[in-house]
Amino acid sequence: MSVTEAEIELNLLPWRAQVRRMRRIQLLIIVVASMAVVGAVVAWAGTELWRQWARQSALVEQLQEREQAMRSYLHEQTQFAAAADESLSRAAQRLRSRRRSAQVSQLFALLAPFDNTAVFQTIDWQDFELTITAYIEKPEDLPGLRKVLETWASDAGWLLQTEPPVYQQGTGVHLDIRVWKT
Incomplete structure (x- = not known):
């Protein structure tokens, strides 16, 4: 450099x-x-x-x-x-309840003509089932009573079941009826 x-x-x-x-x-x-x-x-x-x-x-x-x-x-x-x-x-x-009461009242009104010839021993209402036990003094009233019950049950929308009537000495015809809601 x-x-x-x-x-x-x-x-x-x-x-x-x-x-x-x-x-x-x-x-x-x-x-x-x-x-x-x-x-x-x-x-x-x-x-x-x-x-x-x-x-x-x-x-x-x-x-x-x-x-x-x-x-x-x-x-x-x-x-x-x-x-x-x-x-x-x-x-x-x-x-x-009111309808049932009305229907039972109607039933009692329909059964009134049979008061002199029938003894309704029990009328029991449980929920939707009605059980009636009756003693009928005159067997000839049985068809009329059945017809009244069948008409009432049909009009009220219920099913009707009757046990075969049993004749008992001294009390007359014993009838068990069962009705229930359809």
């Missing part, structure tokens, strides 16, 4: 060092700027995630409130339906 080249080299050394420093600073600025951009992106993403979480939390809370309101409404409706069902059941029972 010649002197001039060496001098030029020596003169260029500070400039080269300066260029290297500037490149390092430039690189450092790029790194810091990149980190700032990454930080900004992360901060933005975090903010967006937080907003999404806040929205979803509010939505979940709203849905839970709606669910609770719906459960409360369904519970009230269930109680109302149960009360209505019970009320209808009681009303139906009263109606059946």
